Amino acid sequence: MSIKERAVTAHGRGSGDIGRVVRLQGAERRAESRWREEELGLGQVLAKYPDISPFVIIKADVQRRGVIYTQAALGEVDPDRHMTKVRSDYCEKNDLAPVSLMLRDGTTIFTEGFMAGRHREPYVVDAASGRIVLTDEGRVIEEVSYWEKPDYYDKFTSRGTPMWQVVSARPQRLTIHPNQYCDFWKRKGQGCKFCVMAEIYNSTDKPPLLHVEDIIETVAEAVKEPGRNVNIFLTGGSLLGGDALLEEELDLYLKILTGISALFGGRKFPSQLISTAFSREQLRRLYDQTGLATYTADIEVLNKDLFMWICPGKASTFGYDGWMERLYQAVDIFGPGNVNTGIVAGVELARPKGFASEDEAIASDIAEAEKLARRGIAVVSCVWRALKGSVFQRQKPPSLEYYIRLAKGLDNIRRTHGISVDMDNYRRCGNHPDTDLGRI
């Protein structure tokens, strides 16, 4: 039975002319029923952390729990104006859903790819009297807006490829995923346990490898739009092959970045690459031969034993210490404030090998982030969703308070060590509650 068939209920209290809401039922509903009693809710966390922007707290919770849309909210989607995706589990077959949300202060909320948490009820996006609002249990939490579509989205490259398929957009960033696969997924049991890359890419009709010419043409077109973009970002799965480890991945990025650099007269341009951890010599080529400005290699989890369990491919190829060493080498080349590493915050609590408590997990994360900060490297966190298709799909991510404590701790470390996080801030990325705190 589809979700649409499962339930469509009236939904009221506080949000006016409310549309129809899709509700989960059965076992999923029962599993969700107790979580509100077991952890602090949004209102309690807002009250307990008055020094943290309420927008950041709302963002973290929405990313943690996911969203669904009422028919009224979907009725506010304008495909000429908004970035949309066709159909997902919570929509009618041909409904256009918004790609993601934005709060009144410009804080972005990524909702793409996750409609509802398995363990907690999602927020509901509704519309009334021309306002689009985020609601929970019928109460309006905040006004939201849908991401606006960039000018290049409906255009085609000279090869006839739709530009939106080549370069995706965030409100102020261009995002390039040149390869749609990861070598760790090809090796049984080597993929990262939280990762859904294989699931996502196997379900799209994107080619495994984008044409470099398509990418350059699309970026050239996209940067014509005045006042929109502050950053160009690249990432993809690990490509381990070539004459030496990772040469295939490096060659791909060198080709793309060289082409984009030419658009900027060969100079450094606002840009970020998240790649597998390159060697010193490879990093040197990347820095010297292209206009790439900042560099990231995601360690994913800040604990050696858990890294081995959760990221077995990365661990067996590079080792935890080896990955860290390559980050230190990147700082030597790109400079402090231009290198960071991302974590999937919360996977360190995954069962059965993760930390037994949120207190222990936070203490460990902060201690390890402090070590990296002493070497000029910022740690940035993403909110973990236990997504369908990942090994961890049945795990329960931590509480909202955990994410706020961690965000606060990571922000404090950067302030203490004077590390700028502009390379990954709310405009250039927008996916990290901790770097949103750097605005203030």
Ligand code: SF4
């Ligand atoms: S390296 Fe890990 S997280 Fe990255 S795409 Fe491969 S499996 Fe996924």
